[in-house]
Amino acid sequence: TIEDANTFFHIYNQEMYYKKLNNVRLKNDLRKAVENKELYLVYQPKLDLKQKKIVALEALTRWKHPQIGSISPEFFIPIAENSNLINKIDKWVIKQVISELNKNDILKKYQKTISINLSPYDLKDNSLPIFLEELIEKEKINTNQIDFEITESVLLDSLSNELDNLNKLKELGFLISLDDFGKGYSSLSYLTKLPLDILKIDKSFIKNINFGSNKILIEKIIELSHQLNLKVVAEGVENKKEVEILQKLNCDFVQGYYYYRPMPLEEIARIIDRN
Numbered sequence: 001t002i003e004d005a006n007t008f009f010h011i012y013n014q015e016m017y018y019k020k021l022n023n024v025r026l027k028n029d030l031r032k033a034v035e036n037k038e039l040y041l042v043y044q045p046k047l048d049l050k051q052k053k054i055v056a057l058e059a060l061t062r063w064k065h066p067q068i069g070s071i072s073p074e075f076f077i078p079i080a081e082n083s084n085l086i087n088k089i090d091k092w093v094i095k096q097v098i099s100e101l102n103k104n105d106i107l108k109k110y111q112k113t114i115s116i117n118l119s120p121y122d123l124k125d126n127s128l129p130i131f132l133e134e135l136i137e138k139e140k141i142n143t144n145q146i147d148f149e150i151t152e153s154v155l156l157d158s159l160s161n162e163l164d165n166l167n168k169l170k171e172l173g174f175l176i177s178l179d180d181f182g183k184g185y186s187s188l189s190y191l192t193k194l195p196l197d198i199l200k201i202d203k204s205f206i207k208n209i210n211f212g213s214n215k216i217l218i219e220k221i222i223e224l225s226h227q228l229n230l231k232v233v234a235e236g237v238e239n240k241k242e243v244e245i246l247q248k249l250n251c252d253f254v255q256g257y258y259y260y261r262p263m264p265l266e267e268i269a270r271i272i273d274r275n
């Protein structure tokens with residue numbers, strides 16, 4: 001579609017631009033972005049596949065650079081990860097999410113689950129569980145309404161410090177989702193080694209649901225997840241056909257442009273009110 005093409009060219013041009021830009025400058029700019037209030041959040045709903053009701057919202061971070069304009073997280077998250085900024089940014093995200101949602105009725109009245117992305121580098125940070133404990137105390141949040149989306153990482157072996165930290169989050173009552181499953185080096189052993197509640201099938205898999213043996217693979221992943229007591233989210237759902245297939249395959253939740261794009265919280269609040 002034209003919109004996809006626009007997005008593509010936008011990203012493509014940004015990439016060209018960044019290559020020319022001094023990387024040091026972008027790092028420095030990102031360092032100041034939190035203080036300068038250049039980061040903000042958008043939220044994308046997840047719906048249950050039976051009643052098509054919004055059950056959860058995923059917070060996604062945006063950066064409005066004062067000169068360059070909007071910069072995609074696909075670009076700035078890796079920069080943040082390579083420069084020790086990710087811990088600070090994601091802690092900002094967590095605080096911001098809680099404060100925004102507390103102001104609205106979304107946490108208390110509507111009881112929606114909120115998903116927050118964590119980088120593998122966040123799990124290396126031993127101060128994260130303490131930070132969260134203090135935040136729970138201060139904000140009186142129901143930890144079982146907050147879901148941390150983690151990605152597979154070679155760091156997450158069974159004896160790692162990262163796994164210890166993940167288990168601490170689990171003990172605090174937070175939900176844990178495994179994001180991007182099916183992309184890269186997905187290991188089935190993660191499904192039993194990590195303290196998971198939810199599995200998110202990667203959007204590249206959903207896009208190709210009708211190609212080759214993908215449908216069978218997705219069906220078996222869903223079956224296996226259910227046997228392990230995990231719920232399954234399909235991300236990147238863009239059309240009705242994908243929805244129908246996922247329904248047949250017994251998928252629990254869907255998320256994607258077919259239903260909603262990531263949006264500012266005010267828009268979300270209006271939609272939830274009608275939903």
Ligand code: C2E
Binds near residue numbers: 235
């Ligand atoms: P993700 O966590 O896998 O998030 C899903 C991405 O897919 C989002 O891109 C979302 O806007 C996009 N998306 C949603 N529905 C569709 C669809 O139907 N079709 C397609 N093609 N795309 C869809 P976004 O917001 O650009 O974020 C990109 C990645 O940046 C995220 O991937 C996540 O890994 C990372 N990210 C974003 N915000 C944060 C954050 O606050 N902290 C950390 N650590 N990472 C973040």
Ligand code: CA
Binds near residue numbers: 058117149179
């Ligand atoms: Ca995610």
Ligand code: CA
Binds near residue numbers: 179180200203
């Ligand atoms: Ca994902």
Ligand code: CA
Binds near residue numbers: 151179180
């Ligand atoms: Ca991702």
